[in-house]
Amino acid sequence: MASVSFKNIEKSFGATKIIHGISFDISDGEFVVLVGPSGCGKSTLLRMLAGLEPISGGVITIDDKVINDLDSKDRDIAMVFQSYALYPHMTVRDNMAFSLKLRKADAELTNTRVANAARILNLDPLLDRFPRELSGGQRQRVAMGRAIVRDPKVFLFDEPLSNLDAKLRVAMRAEIKALHQRLKTTTVYVTHDQIEAMTMADRIVVMHDGIVEQIGTPLELFDHPGNLFVAQFIGSPSMNVLKGTLRQADGREWVEALGQQWPSLTHAQARDGQSVHYGVRPTDITVSASGNGIPAKVIVVEPTGAETELLLEVGGAQLVVVMHGRTAVQPDDVVHLEITAEKSHVFDGTTEKRLD
Amino acid sequence: MSAGLRKSRITWKMVSTEAKLLLIGIPVFLWTIIPIYHMVLFSISPRNAATSGRLWPKEPTLSNFSFVFQQKHFYLDHFWAQLGNSLVIALSVGALTLAVSTAAAFAISRLKVRGGRTVMNMALFTYFIPAAFLAVPMYKTMGNYGLLNSQWSLILAMVTIASPYCIWVLKQASDKLPWELDEAARMDGATAMQLFRLVYLPLMVPSLVAVGTYALLLAWNEYLYAFLLLSKDSSVTLAVALGNFLAADDSPWELLMTTGLIYALPPAAIYYAFKRYMVSGLTAGAVKS
Ligand SMILES: Nc1ncnc2c1ncn2[C@@H]1O[C@H](COP(=O)(O)OP(=O)(O)OP(=O)(O)O)[C@@H](O)[C@H]1O
Ligand SMILES: [Mg+2]
Numbered sequence: 181m182a183s184v185s186f187k188n189i190e191k192s193f194g195a196t197k198i199i200h201g202i203s204f205d206i207s208d209g210e211f212v213v214l215v216g217p218s219g220c221g222k223s224t225l226l227r228m229l230a231g232l233e234p235i236s237g238g239v240i241t242i243d244d245k246v247i248n249d250l251d252s253k254d255r256d257i258a259m260v261f262q263s264y265a266l267y268p269h270m271t272v273r274d275n276m277a278f279s280l281k282l283r284k285a286d287a288e289l290t291n292t293r294v295a296n297a298a299r300i301l302n303l304d305p306l307l308d309r310f311p312r313e314l315s316g317g318q319r320q321r322v323a324m325g326r327a328i329v330r331d332p333k334v335f336l337f338d339e340p341l342s343n344l345d346a347k348l349r350v351a352m353r354a355e356i357k358a359l360h361q362r363l364k365t366t367t368v369y370v371t372h373d374q375i376e377a378m379t380m381a382d383r384i385v386v387m388h389d390g391i392v393e394q395i396g397t398p399l400e401l402f403d404h405p406g407n408l409f410v411a412q413f414i415g416s417p418s419m420n421v422l423k424g425t426l427r428q429a430d431g432r433e434w435v436e437a438l439g440q441q442w443p444s445l446t447h448a449q450a451r452d453g454q455s456v457h458y459g460v461r462p463t464d465i466t467v468s469a470s471g472n473g474i475p476a477k478v479i480v481v482e483p484t485g486a487e488t489e490l491l492l493e494v495g496g497a498q499l500v501v502v503m504h505g506r507t508a509v510q511p512d513d514v515v516h517l518e519i520t521a522e523k524s525h526v527f528d529g530t531t532e533k534r535l536d
Numbered sequence: 537m538s539a540g541l542r543k544s545r546i547t548w549k550m551v552s553t554e555a556k557l558l559l560i561g562i563p564v565f566l567w568t569i570i571p572i573y574h575m576v577l578f579s580i581s582p583r584n585a586a587t588s589g590r591l592w593p594k595e596p597t598l599s600n601f602s603f604v605f606q607q608k609h610f611y612l613d614h615f616w617a618q619l620g621n622s623l624v625i626a627l628s629v630g631a632l633t634l635a636v637s638t639a640a641a642f643a644i645s646r647l648k649v650r651g652g653r654t655v656m657n658m659a660l661f662t663y664f665i666p667a668a669f670l671a672v673p674m675y676k677t678m679g680n681y682g683l684l685n686s687q688w689s690l691i692l693a694m695v696t697i698a699s700p701y702c703i704w705v706l707k708q709a710s711d712k713l714p715w716e717l718d719e720a721a722r723m724d725g726a727t728a729m730q731l732f733r734l735v736y737l738p739l740m741v742p743s744l745v746a747v748g749t750y751a752l753l754l755a756w757n758e759y760l761y762a763f764l765l766l767s768k769d770s771s772v773t774l775a776v777a778l779g780n781f782l783a784a785d786d787s788p789w790e791l792l793m794t795t796g797l798i799y800a801l802p803p804a805a806i807y808y809a810f811k812r813y814m815v816s817g818l819t820a821g822a823v824k825s
Contacts, residue, residue: 232719253725265716269738278734279724326724 182243182333182366183208184229190237191224191390199224199390201238206383209364211357215377216387217413222370225387226336229368231255242333258327259336262343264319266311266326272298273307276325297325300359317348324356328363335360337369341376353379374414378402386410408532411459411525417489419459419525420499426454426526435526438495440474443521447535455529462489462502464523469509473516478509492517575800578793600794609791611781614770622756622773622799625687629694630752634744636699641706642732646718656707659700667697668760675764689765690773694758698751705750709743710736749810753803774799 184206191199199221206212214222227233229240231252239246247255258279266275274281276297280290298304301321311319320340327335337356341349357380360367371377377384378398386393386401386409393413394406405411405419412418424437426444433446435458442458450456466473467490476499480491483506490501490509494517501517509515526535579600581593602608607615644652674693675684683689713736721731737744759775766772778799781792 230719230723232722252719252722253727257723259720259723261716261720263714263716265714265720267717267720267735278721282725282730282734326720330724 184334184366184368185241185244186225186229186238187241188238189225189228189235189240191221191228191233192236197236197390199236202387202390202392203238204385204392204395206366206368209366211360211367211369211380211382212385213369213371213377213381213383214385214387215371215374215413216393218372220387221390222372222387223338226259226338226368226370229334230257230259230336256330256333257336258330258332258334259338260320260323260327260340262339264311264323264343266319266322268311271308271310272303272314272322272325275311275322276329278326279330293329293331294325297328300328300362301325301355316344317352320344320352321355324359328359331365333366335365335367337367339371340369341371342373349376356380375416378414384414386413388413404534405459405525406534408457408459408527411527411534415461417462417500417502419461420465422458422497423529424456424458426450426452426456428452435524438497440494442474442524443519444524444526445521447526450526450535456535457527457529457532459525459527460519460523462500464519465499465501466518467492467501467503467507467509467515468518469513469515471516471518473518475514476517478511478513478515481507481509481511483507490515575793575797578790579797581790583788583790600790601798603791604794604798609788611777611788612791612795614777615774615795617770618772618774618777619798621687621771622775623802625690625694625762625773626752626756628691629698629755630748632691632695633698633702633751634748636695637702637706637747638737638740638744640699640703641710642736644703645707645710646713646731646736647728656704659703662700670697671760671764674761678765684765685767685771687766687771690758690762691755693761693765694751694755697761698754702747702751705747706740706743709740713739745810749806753806756803 186205187203189199189202190197202225214225216222224233228235231247231250235248239248241247242255242257267278270278273294276294277290280293285293294307298307301324303318303321303325306314306318306322311322314322320343323340340356341352344352353376356369369376369380381398383395383397384401385395388409394401394410396404398414401410401414405414408421412421422435422437422442424435424442426447427434427436427441428446428450429452431446433444433450435442435444435456437458442460444458474494476492476494478490479493479498482489482491486504488503488505488507490503490507492499492501492515499517527533528535577593580596580598582595582597582599604612604615607613640655643649644655674696678684678689678693681689683692717735717739718731721735726734757775758773759779762773762776763779766776769777774795778792778796781787781795
């Protein structure tokens with residue numbers, strides 16, 4: 181149980197600076213997910229917290245204690261690696277007991293802790309096997325067991341599910357989430373998969389090129405992305421974005437793009453003629469065969485059962501729409517799009533920041 | 537039809553490859569086996585029949601072996617002591633070289649100590665100088681330390697000669713261990729020593745066996761340094777003793793060959809016992825992939 185705080189964290193490898201002053205706090209028991217595209221510095225940040233990478237600037241504290249110069253073994257942090265990093269010459273039992281053995285914990289405590297972890301993770305029948313005799317999902321669970329046994333202040337996960345197949349990944353996602361709800365240990369979880377982030381996190385930290393773009397709960401980020409990057413990164417399929425010009429008249433506001441008028445709420449900071457990015461999520465567009473609205477040509481229809489994904493063309497640009505249920509719409513049909521102003525997102529054309 | 541043709545062509549190609557291999561293989565095989573055959577022949581022939589030119593002796597005998605084992609010849613007075621010397625020296629060299637090179641490889645490859653690269657370069661560089669060139673300087677050095685005639689001088693000299701290669705091989709093998717294992721162990725609370733003992737060593741066993749055997753055999757087979765650094769009849773190794781057989785004009789060839797055969801057996805035994813490890817271990821260090 182612990183709170184973690186990053187203050188102005190920087191990291192350089194030689195002359196190249198890859199993390200440019202990151203600050204945020206993680207409260208006790210929270211499940212925080214670091215998400216961002218490949219190479220944005222997620223692992224590096226995590227490894228600095230773990231003590232596996234020296235910190236070039238700034239301060240990391242755990243429970244208000246500065247840990248910058250503490251050895252990783254003294255930080256009381258457990259980490260689950262992407263490659264699992266199980267000790268190949270030890271059985272599952274010995275893998276899990278290893279940290280306690282190093283601490284010279286007495287045999288009884290070790291046994292109960294290992295038995296406990298094995299029960300939670302359904303590893304009982306595998307305790308005497310070697311890692312090479314396990315499947316990917318089982319190895320993953322052993323790696324988690326090794327972390328649980330220690331009862332550490334903080335759990336770290338670095339893309340723990342990326343070596344698993346899609347189905348198992350979904351199952352393990354739920355398992356990790358359930359585990360956290362049960363143990364309530366502060367957790368930092370790194371992934372580049374935004375769905376993993378959305379489904380697991382209490383709070384998401386969106387990173388990009390060594391900075392934090394936005395921090396918030398999954399739904400905050402989904403409903404109010406602070407900038408264009410977050411808007412396009414969070415949500416699947418990703419948000420439709422059109423470049424256009426903002427118009428204001430008679431206390432109304434809309435965006436002109438692709439020769440059409442796209443409805444938006446009024447923004448206090450906005451001015452008439454400002455160049456903007458207009459965003460709308462595929463699920464926030466209503467498609468009707470007739471009636472008014474923006475006309476669009478259907479290019480592809482992709483039914484997935486519960487939903488149908490449409491690829492549409494408006495004025496030479498392509499839009500994605502996700503409809504609930506099924507549709508009779510065919511390619512080359514012309515449909516009409518309706519968007520409620522409340523569901524639109526408008527970002528400044530140059531700073532790409534959200535307009536409020 | 538065409539499939540059949542292609543098949544026969546492949547077979548022909550295989551035959552020709554086979555033939556070429558045989559063409560190289562047979563001379564190499566003979567080259568290797570003839571001296572061994574001679575050694576065996578001599579060792580089971582009675583004294584006067586050894587050079588009779590027969591392919592197999594008329595009355596094979598093991599009496600040569602009992603001669604050797606009972607030290608019943610002037611040249612064999614110290615046979616058991618010398619065999620013991622060879623053994624002690626080879627084992628010590630094997631153990632010491634392992635200790636030195638494992639520690640060095642761990643420090644350079646896993647702890648990333650500063651200057652590791654330089655050490656590696658120097659290790660490689662030592663092989664530009666033939667060991668024979670260093671014999672005299674080594675002799676002087678051992679003299680300065682007052683170690684001449686002590687078996688330590690030979691042990692230390694052989695460790696010096698064997699270590700660079702062993703460090704090189706072990707470093708290459710160490711580099712192949714996943715780095716995450718070290719990180720996991722460190723996060724689990726392991727000190728560098730615990731990492732070395734509980735994670736590194738168990739995973740390095742195949743390479744350690746290979747390298748240890750290499751050093752052991754190097755010392756077992758060494759003649760030049762043993763001849764230089766040791767002189768008392770009771771303290772020399774069997775290799776030197778074998779050389780001494782040739783000091784006289786009428787060398788007892790059958791005893792020389794018998795002793796040689798006995799001398800060659802332990803390396804062969806070791807080789808077969810550890811063959812499994814040797815191959816994987818030595819190739820593991822040979823290529824950097
Ligand atoms: N040891 C290193 N030396 C030099 N540069 C490094 C080192 N480790 C990472 N980097 C660089 O730092 C940047 C961030 O790397 P990092 O591994 O943190 O990315 P990431 O966000 O975890 O990406 P991924 O999702 O691909 O794992 C990358 O551009 C990478 O090239
Ligand atoms: Mg990473």
